[in-house]
Amino acid sequence: MSLLDVRGLRKAYGALNVTDDLNLSVEKGELHAIIGPNGAGKSTLIAQLSGQAGSDAGSVRFDGAEMMGQPMHARVRAGMSRSFQITSILPGFTVLENVAAAVQARRGSSFRFFAPVAGERALNDTAMEALARVGIAERAAMRAGSLSHGEKRQLELAIALATAPKLLLLDEPLAGTSGQEAERLVEVMRSLKGEVTLVLIEHDMDAVFSLADRISVLVYGRIIATGRPDEVRTDPKVRAAYLGEETAEEGA
Amino acid sequence: MTRLTLTRAWAATILFAAFAILPMIAQALGDSYLIVIATRILAYAIAALALDLILGYGGMVSFGHAAYLGIGAYAVAILGRAGITDLGAHMLAAIAVAAVFALITGAISLRTRGIYFIMITLAFAQMGYFFFVSLSAYGGDDGVTLNARSTVFGQPLLENNTALYYTALALLIGLYLLAVAITRSRFGRVLTGARENPLRMQAIGFSPFRYQLTAYVISGCMASIAGVMLANQASYVSPSYMDWHRSGELVVMVVFGGIGNLLGAVAGATIALLLEEWLALLTKHWPILFGLILVLVVLYSRDGLSGFFRRNRS
Structure with missing residues (x-):
């Protein structure tokens, strides 16, 4: 059984479905990266998993126990920790x-x-x-x-x-770092592989593709693809999602 | 850090030693009123110390701490009339009632933050105030004069002003040491951390609410002891102990002395009350002068009077 099993997770801000019927399984011991264009709902997902933000529906099973409705400190004590994108x-x-x-x-x-x-x-x-x-x-x-x-x-x-933690949710650990600092953090994450199960959200694609065992691609609150780095790299849906974003940026 | 702690230990020793020799000075000067003022100062110092524990370390600005002065004072009056005169019993009763009051009002107040916390603690204290105003058996608005001060081992030892003074001083020193220990303990670390960044504390597995509520209850219990001392000092108890002005004065004392270092609260209470006495001799409009001094202190030192002290040392 997966260490973390997320089923049908939802969260809406008004009419905007930030997390839209999201399913995700993280196996024990893996480094599972979640990538996606800006505004895909990555940080919201971490907030929901960690208990910082509430969820409208769905189930978050961690290590065999339901975490839904549990406050953040209880989830941490159960073995599920997080880091913050904005240093806290x-x-x-x-x-x-x-x-x-x-x-x-x-x-x-x-x-x-x-x-x-x-x-x-x-x-x-x-x-x-x-x-x-x-x-x-x-x-x-x-x-x-x-x-x-x-x-x-x-x-x-x-x-x-x-x-x-048994499971560590890392929300853009490299944000704002460069050069040696970033390298150091990447090495620390590499050394954690196998020891701790990691969910990594990161914009640095070099780091993601060199570290991840599996990658899930989040677009508009849904996971559109999950697989090994080489599978994800060649997935046409993923290419479309990223290409689409680039086209939109060029247009803007 | 270590040097600062050492400086603080010296400052505490000097301040408490000065309090300890004060009765001898008063005797030499033949000024018996000095002891009366000084006992009041010690009682308020206990209350300010209690407030600084939650305000300075917990980030909880209680604007209703006078409620605990009232609870302590009325414990003396009500038990005294019922024939229970022992100081220990008075303090235990005060602490027990204060604990229950703090637990209930704290649990509700801590659902809010910032200005709302200030307002809700104020509202609870006002409820206490009006409760005692309507308690006609104990004089209502007018309050009630005590038949006698609390007794120790059945003896009326505290009828002697100097004995009462030293009792208050011993309590202040004991509670100061207790408060210092709390701030340096595991509990103190969680309390301070929850003030600095509550989200971070949750993210490492703490529920700040439980620790904040516990600190609030401890603080209320400490402040109620100040009420027991005040009632004994004045031999008189009235709802004015719970007046919101009084709550404000406690906040002023803590800010005046410098928040978040405990000794500052003691110094703040001392200097605020001394200023009040002296300025009142100069003019009946003394609150204006007092306000001016407070503004200057806060403007020029974020850490209150202890900030000046620290700057001069370095």
Whole structure:
């Protein structure tokens, strides 16, 4: 059985069907990329899967349990984490604290009022591992708000990793990064393959086609094609969708 | 970070030490009124400390914290009349009622954010105010004079102003240390994180509401202890303790001292009440001067008075 099984998912803003009877299966261990032209509903889909946004209809089965109606924090605790397209960190916390908070969420009660949390070695050590993995361990003591944009993207990924997810929904992790930073993030994602099941939304097609085991193409809220990268690349429906967009852009 | 914590520890030591030797100074000056003012200051410092815990760390601007002063004060009056005079019993009753009140009103208020949260906490406090106004058995609007202060181990120890003062100081120091511990704990991290970015906290698996509500209840319980102290200090209880002006004064104290560092709330309460006393000697229009000073402090230091202090140190 698939780790994530989405059936008949719908969401409409007024008359606009942003997610329109969407079906998607993600197998355990795969890196499943979702691509599609701007406005296809990719970020809305992530928001619906993570529980940030509600859904009008459909079913989201994760690891054998129905997630529909569950709030975001419950889905995270069930093993389904996400990263944000627009960096979402705790700017006043240190880099280490940002990640340690995520470790804390899954280790023991946080209704502890007396012992200083900064002294919890177990939390900090696990957090440092996540920071080292994305390559910003030397920034651990800095205020998160003072990181560069690229470093914030790395932190965003480290936080998501620190929740120890079974399924990680990555919403454009490369957004706004370039050169070395982007390469580093791609390498981290490659190293995660097989360890964590990944759903990746990304505009960088080189990254997508080099990383993905399977790719689904989302157009107007529907998956129009799913398959291995080479299958998707040659799919006439996909070519039409992307070509159509380019023609429209040229016309504009 | 470490240096700042150390500076704060020194500042706290100096401030509390100054409070500790104050009765001796008052005695040397032969000014017994000083102790009376200082006890009031300590009580308000407890309430401001309680408010700073949720305002500064939790981002919850409660405009109804005077309700807890009233709950604490009426616990003393009502139990006292029923023949229960023990201070411990008064505090326990105050804390229990405050906890229930905070749990119910907090659970509703926390459904809202920003200005709506401010307004709804204000509305709940006003409901408390009018409840006690209509409580004619306890003097209604006029309030009621206490027959005696709370007792300790059956002894009327607190009839002595200095003993009452040191009791208030011990409570303030104890609650300050408790609040500092809370802000540095696991719980404190979640509370602060939920203020910084609630979406991020949900995305790592926390439900901010539970932590915010818990903090709100803790804060209400702490503030009710301030009410117990105020009633004892004045030997008089009236609905005016719950007046919305009073809630506003608490917010002013916290902002004045600098939000989100606990000691600032203590300093803010101290200086606000001292200014009130001194300015009142100068002119009966003292609130204008006070307002002017508040505006200047807020304009020139986002962290209130503690901001000036920090700047001078560095």
